[in-house]
Amino acid sequence: MKNKNSELLKQLQERLNKVEFREKPQNTGVVTVAGDGAITMNGLSEVAALEMLELERGQTALTLNLEKDKVVGIVLDDFAGVKVGDKATATGKLLSIGVGDELLGRVIDPLGIAVDGKGDVNTKKLYPIEKVAPGVIYRQPVDTPVQTGIKAVDSMIPVGRGQRELIIGDRKTGKTAVALDTIINQKDQNMICIYVSIGQKTSSTALTIDLLKKHGALDYTVIVAADAKDPAALQYLAPYAGCAIGEYFMDQGKDVLIVYDDLSKHAWAYREISLILKRPSGREAYPGDVFYLHSRLLERACRMSEEFGGGSLTALPIIETQAGDLSAYIPTNVISITDGQIFFDTDLFNAGIRPAINSGLSVSRVGGAAQTKAMKQVAGKLRLDLAQYRELQAFVQFSTDLDKETKARIDTGARMTLLLKQKQFNPYSVEKQVVVFWAGVNGYLNNVEIDKVSEFEEEYIGYMESMHAKLLKTIAKEKKLDEKMEKELKKATEEFTDGYIKRD
Numbered sequence: 213m214k215n216k217n218s219e220l221l222k223q224l225q226e227r228l229n230k231v232e233f234r235e236k237p238q239n240t241g242v243v244t245v246a247g248d249g250a251i252t253m254n255g256l257s258e259v260a261a262l263e264m265l266e267l268e269r270g271q272t273a274l275t276l277n278l279e280k281d282k283v284v285g286i287v288l289d290d291f292a293g294v295k296v297g298d299k300a301t302a303t304g305k306l307l308s309i310g311v312g313d314e315l316l317g318r319v320i321d322p323l324g325i326a327v328d329g330k331g332d333v334n335t336k337k338l339y340p341i342e343k344v345a346p347g348v349i350y351r352q353p354v355d356t357p358v359q360t361g362i363k364a365v366d367s368m369i370p371v372g373r374g375q376r377e378l379i380i381g382d383r384k385t386g387k388t389a390v391a392l393d394t395i396i397n398q399k400d401q402n403m404i405c406i407y408v409s410i411g412q413k414t415s416s417t418a419l420t421i422d423l424l425k426k427h428g429a430l431d432y433t434v435i436v437a438a439d440a441k442d443p444a445a446l447q448y449l450a451p452y453a454g455c456a457i458g459e460y461f462m463d464q465g466k467d468v469l470i471v472y473d474d475l476s477k478h479a480w481a482y483r484e485i486s487l488i489l490k491r492p493s494g495r496e497a498y499p500g501d502v503f504y505l506h507s508r509l510l511e512r513a514c515r516m517s518e519e520f521g522g523g524s525l526t527a528l529p530i531i532e533t534q535a536g537d538l539s540a541y542i543p544t545n546v547i548s549i550t551d552g553q554i555f556f557d558t559d560l561f562n563a564g565i566r567p568a569i570n571s572g573l574s575v576s577r578v579g580g581a582a583q584t585k586a587m588k589q590v591a592g593k594l595r596l597d598l599a600q601y602r603e604l605q606a607f608v609q610f611s612t613d614l615d616k617e618t619k620a621r622i623d624t625g626a627r628m629t630l631l632l633k634q635k636q637f638n639p640y641s642v643e644k645q646v647v648v649f650w651a652g653v654n655g656y657l658n659n660v661e662i663d664k665v666s667e668f669e670e671e672y673i674g675y676m677e678s679m680h681a682k683l684l685k686t687i688a689k690e691k692k693l694d695e696k697m698e699k700e701l702k703k704a705t706e707e708f709t710d711g712y713i714k715r716d
Contacts, residue, residue, distance in 0.1 A: 239302040249291045250488045256283045259302045268298040286445040310335030311460035319435040322453040339456040345511035352517040357582045361397030361639025364569045364632040367591040372582025373524040374515025380531045381556025391471040396427045397639040405433040406470040408454035411477030414439045447481035462523035474530035552576040585692035590649040601625020627657045630665040643687040675708045
């Protein structure tokens with residue numbers, strides 16, 4: 213019996229000798245360098261880029277640089293409390309945000325934490341903040357309009373569902389105002405809106421929230437706010453967080469409009485992070501991947517084909533220029549990524565033409581595909597009239613002797629320019645825009661004094677609403693002008709114009 217036990221122990225000993233004991237990979241590291249919101253850690257293994265780390269004192273960090281012997285990341289909240297020697301534990305989770313209908317009407321930060329004082333947002337699903345954009349096979353062409361309610365945009369620079377249309381111009385020229393007008397006009401249009409505030413003053417964000425609430429737009433809007441007081445890391449994450457929320461609704465087959473206000477400050481935040489992380493800097497001190505920063509974000513805007521849900525995500529990124537310089541680094545990058553731009557001109561703004569949209573430098577690469585037939589019928593000539601007006605205006609400033617035809621074209625262009633003026637928070641439905649432009653391009657404004665064009669327009673719309681409401685409803689329903697409608701519209705416009713001119 214004793215010999216048998218000895219033999220058994222010997223066999224067990226031999227087997228144990230053959231077992232290789234390997235050191236178990238540790239998922240906990242130590243902070244070796246901490247400063248300016250960036251931390252360097254040693255000892256971490258099996259971590260991925262953009263993985264969330266839990267720090268010893270309760271902060272959350274995000275991995276950005278994965279190097280051979282160290283991991284470099286950024287702290288997403290209070291980085292002042294992070295000290296050298298603190299433990300950092302890998303969570304195995306990529307950075308995600310809570311998504312769902314619970315977010316509608318709420319104001320959150322880029323980590324999904326409510327900042328509106330209305331209590332926690334109890335979302336039931338998580339979406340990754342970074343995601344590869346859907347491929348061509350999943351998409352369908354952009355052919356359904358996003359009605360902005362802004363005459364100059366809907367007529368000449370149409371935006372389609374799934375498009376990326378850049379809003380660009382100097383500061384204080386009305387870029388945000390147009391984006392907010394577009395959000396307000398989506399009431400009853402079956403469109404969910406997301407407004408991402410990046411690096412704005414807290415007072416500006418509060419004013420935006422108040423305006424949306426006042427016009428009843430907050431109920432279908434999510435606001436993601438990373439204000440100027442927040443760390444650069446949160447400002448960097450804000451647009452991706454907003455996009456992830458938009459993708460959730462798009463995946464439900466819904467139409468979503470997202471405004472990034474603005475991507476210039478987003479690029480600044482990323483430059484700040486990159487310089488802190490000691491990444492090599494290039495032109496204007498931006499890192500080499502600053503193009504990828506915005507391209508991977510804006511490519512996620514699309515219109516999905518019906519077999520993949522048929523939802524859409526329309527992006528309106530905003531870029532701030534310096535002295536109207538479109539050739540600067542970030543403006544040229546974003547212009548090349550987007551499907552067109554709406555350019556705001558400081559000179560037009562100062563001249564009282566508001567919205568101060570320069571129709572010559574603005575373009576929509578989707579074009580008439582995202583317009584109703586009625587709008588195409590009346591707006592085609594409008595752009596041509598304005599282009600001729602701009603050319604002639606530049607030419608005749610050196611000459612006082614004008615022939616009759618040139619003077620007529622200048623007068624028409626001046627009137628059409630005034631016709632495009634619009635007060636803020638005063639969106640126009642498609643049928644109102646169609647009748648106004650029809651009257652303009654068919655010469656009914658030619659006998660109206662230039663300083664009375666706005667008055668004529670206001671009274672004309674009131675007349676059409678009260679006396680020809682049925683015609684307006686028919687235009688809204690049919691979305692085109694047939695011969696019978698044109699005849700009725702001509703008769704109504706002549707009646708009003710004759711009465712208006714005689715009265716004056």
